[in-house]
Amino acid sequence: MTSEEGSGGGGGFEVDDVMPEGSEGFVFKALLSVVLVLAVYFALRFYWSLVSFLQTWLSREYVDLFEAFVNLALLLLLAAGFVWLMKRRSSS
Secondary structure, three states: OOHHHHOOOOOOOOHHHHOOOOOHHHHHHHHHHHHHHHHHHHHHHHHHHHHHHHHHHOOHHHHHHHHHHHHHHHHHHHHHHHHHHHHHHHHO
16 A cells, blocks of 8 residues: 555545546536426426316316416516526626
8 A cells, every 4th residue: 555545635536537627517517408407397297287286176267367377476486587597697
């Protein structure tokens, strides 16, 4: 055993040993893309189950009104998130 291995400071696993230099950004973007696709998929599934819930538990004359309110709330939430992201991006 050499002094380097026995010291406990230098003989460990490091990311630079596996990935070439500069590829961290690519890996981050790929993982972010996968997460975003999954988020959109689950958001759509949630939306359609919410619409189904409204159609099941509300009387017919109120379904369209509640769907409009849900759509408006989601639109406002997305707009607020977009504005927050743009402010955060411009400040950095």
